[in-house]
Amino acid sequence: MAEQQDDKIRLLIVDDIAETRENIRKLLQFEPDIVVVGSASSGEEAIKQSIELQPDVVLMDISMPDMDGITATELIIKEVPFAQIVILSIQNDADYMRRAMRAGAREFLAKPPSGDDLISTIRLVAQRAKEQREKLVIQPLAIAVPQPGEPGYKGPSKPLGKLLAVYSPKGGVGCTMLATNIAIGLSSEETPTVLVDGNLQFGDVAVFMNLQVKNSIVDLASRVDELDEDIVGEVLMKHDSGLYVLAAPPRPEMADEIQASQVRTVLRFLRMHFAYIVVDNSSTMDDITLAVLDMADLLMAVATTDIPSIKDARLLFDLLNVLEFPKENIMFVLNKTDRRSGITSEAVAENLRQVVEGEIPLDDRTVATTVNRGEPLLLGDKSRPIARNMLDLLATVKQRLIAEELSSEKIVEKERSRVFGR
Ligand SMILES: Nc1ncnc2c1ncn2[C@@H]1O[C@H](COP(=O)(O)OP(=O)(O)OP(=O)(O)O)[C@@H](O)[C@H]1O
Ligand SMILES: [Mg+2]
Structure with a gap:
């Protein structure tokens, strides 16, 4: 990843309608801290791109031809645990929202979102993505047991934990x-x-x-x-x-x-x-x-x-x-x-x-x-x-x-x- 992009919010747009994807991209084009790293037109494509592009934030449409946004959300989070999913929906149904939250979605925005709402929501959840990204850096187990001849070797009777x-x-x-x-x-x-x-x-x-x-x-x-x-x-x-x-x-x-x-x-x-x-x-x-x-x-x-x-x-x-x-x-x-x-x-x-x-x-x-x-x-x-x-x-x-x-x-x-x- 290019050095200067490290601090930017990596965004993936998921919607089956090309015009919606384009409109969102236009709303965000002048934001210096947000970079649209990809756009997907189906659930399956969204999962593939998420794995590949490791976005901080995914804007997720609800109804897509191959799978709904909730299923896609669930699968993306499994693969990219720090990714924050924002659902874009025309429906405002409490049951639907609950299911989406359970699947791991972070926020909801009514469709079409205003530029201000969109930008502030992306910034808000991206903060969380950054924190979780840091936590997920896997540290190797640095607890090698000293071998015979090495300093710290306590003999075969070294007590177990x-x-x-x-x-x-x-x-x-x-x-x-x-x-x-x-x-x-x-x-x-x-x-x-x-x-x-x-x-x-x-x-x-x-x-x-x-x-x-x-x-x-x-x-x-x-x-x-x-x-x-x-x-x-x-x-x-x-x-x-x-x-x-x-x-x-x-x-x-x-x-x-x-x-x-x-x-x-x-x-x-x-x-x-x-x-x-x-x-x-x-x-x-x-x-x-x-x-x-x-x-x-x-x-x-x-x-x-x-x-x-x-x-x-x-x-x-x-x-x-x-x-x-x-x-x-x-x-x-x-x-x-x-x-x-x-x-x-x-x-x-x-x-x-x-x-x-x-x-x-x-x-x-x-x-x-x-x-x-x-x-x-x-x-x-x-x-x-x-x-x-x-x-x-x-x-x-x-x-x-x-x-x-x-x-x-x-x-x-x-x-x-x-x-x-x-
Ligand atoms: N000393 C305390 N004072 C006040 N609230 C406490 C105290 N200890 C625990 N709690 C609260 O009690 C609840 C149960 O605590 P915790 O989840 O640690 O219990 P648990 O025995 O692990 O429960 P579970 O069987 O569901 O796993 C939590 O909401 C926690 O915030
Ligand atoms: Mg417990």
Whole structure:
């Protein structure tokens, strides 16, 4: 790409009527920051050109002879995740808009658009495209394990990375919020860390981290027999903070393709390359969750201070007991604690006979802002009480994981006997 075009907004116009394409081109011809890189007259052509031309913004007509604009939108985003699609439509139907949004469209413009509307909308969404483009620059896995004779080689007994599983039998208690923050806190140059979205159907780790998913765990599951640093490096995303992320599949039905044994293999591979692996799990106790728990060095069991959550936590502890999960590997954390709830953490601890090792207060405003912006708490203002609690929790997690490492230092690969999972 020519140097001076790097900052320009790359636009693709898609419409089956040549006159419409030409009119739009004319409206934009004097804008110094917008360059029309292509125009397509059908859905199929639009997809082909998007892959080839990598536009920041695609102006998309709705009805075309071969496919509708929604299908084309969906397919383009799959191929060019940073591309921002603006739908041009005569219809103003709410249902249609909803479907288009779900397919990944960013904005709508009534047809024919005014020059001002068109230009300001393109500029607005292009900003987002630029940010996402930057995030998508794939960094190779620079975590080569030192070989014999190389500096840093620790001998065959180099401990494997420690796996922290975050789990609650009840949904919505804050597992993802905790997993993202703890993973960010654990990640450093000396301790490379990967956050794995184990909620394969409805995982939202990427949303919490404001990352656009291009590749996901599906792409590794299907290639478990040939995993190497190049393949894994291509699939992992690197967040600005330095944390690596292995995202959940972009669509829930894709989770069906993934088997527990494949998840195990992927996690085993990650343990050889990262100091810490944090897995955010779905609340369903299925084969996948069991496989993760089976490999976990530390299980962060999360609950909130309300009766249904406490009841489910009790069932979980009973189940873990039956499964002979080592009690010392459980770390019980209460989230959304609130003095006004009338249930203290001491009461919960006593009731469940389980020490509460971390407490994060309810703070709707702060958490909602960080989640909606995709900027985890520990990357923002750390003076707030909730951030201080998170730092305390992080310190406890580190202590527990380091203690675990010391106790298993001589073991090359610790395989807990298969008491559960397959
Ligand atoms: N300490 C907190 N204070 C206020 N709101 C919180 C707190 N922790 C989490 N939340 C909010 O609770 C909701 C659920 O959080 P989160 O998605 O992390 O839970 P989860 O256990 O991962 O849920 P799911 O089972 O659906 O994956 C989110 O809207 C989040 O913003
Ligand atoms: Mg979650």
